[in-house]
Amino acid sequence: MTAVTPGQERAAAPTATSAATATPTPTATATATPSPTATPTQPPAAEEDRTWTGRTRRWLLGKLPPDKLLPNTQPSYVASWIYVLGMGAIGSLLFIIASGVVLSFNGPTWYHVSALGHFVNSVHLWSVELFFFFMVVHLWGKFWMAAWRGKRVLTWITGVVSFAVSIVAGFTGYLVQTNFDSEWISFQAKDALNATGIGAWFNVTNFGQMFMWHILILPIGVLAIVAFHVVLVRVHGVVPPLEASETDAQLTHPDTTGE
């Protein structure tokens, strides 16, 4: 009889087990092979539908399929300069964010003491000017073509809200210039805001509070609303001009145009 220590027993046991399971009979192998739909990595369609991720994916793909999100064609009426102005506002917004990020590395007083800082601050200012310039002309164009037609009311509303939030963002920008202009503007504005009762929560004479609103809260708000606005334009398509005929194939069958 051979003596086996407890350590040898533990080492030998897995070998015996694996040897037994590694040599199945051909019959057992055939019956153990599952069908492709029953494997754990590929659940059936019905099971996938019950998961919130699957349902969310199907909802998103139904609302905004990839060819709608990034279309490579547009209806012929989009070939007009009046449809370019919204993209001009978005381009200006990208310059605002980029120059604002550079300014945030060096603080609000950097531009007082540095030529480069003065240049970046000027890029920031003039990008804002162009942003509002394009946004206002875009607003005129969409107003006169009644761009809220065709279930596009939310697109119109998000445009209005982004305009309003952008005004507050621009206002707080004036408040953090760290010069006598910002001091004068804040002391004039505090009376108006206090008259409405909002001054207790939005104190325009509190530089730290206004600075954080300007570089964090309001940029997040503007970017989120503008992104939602653009997604809605993709979902509902670009609004056709008023004179477009309702029998136009591009309007009666918009899916065929890649709109």
Add this chain to the structure above:
Amino acid sequence: MALSAPARGGQARTVNTSSDIFLTWGVFGIQLGNLIVIVAMLAVFVLALVLPFPGSRGRK
């Protein structure tokens, strides 16, 4: 800070204090810079409507 002066006879007056230029017509007054921006926006709006878009001729 610029102050606007009252106009006489309905004619536009220019008041220049410090670096700001204000134009006034009676009770209406506007800073020259703001007026230029508004006129430029109107010009861009009209041009966007009337100017042909490049490459639009061959589209359906």
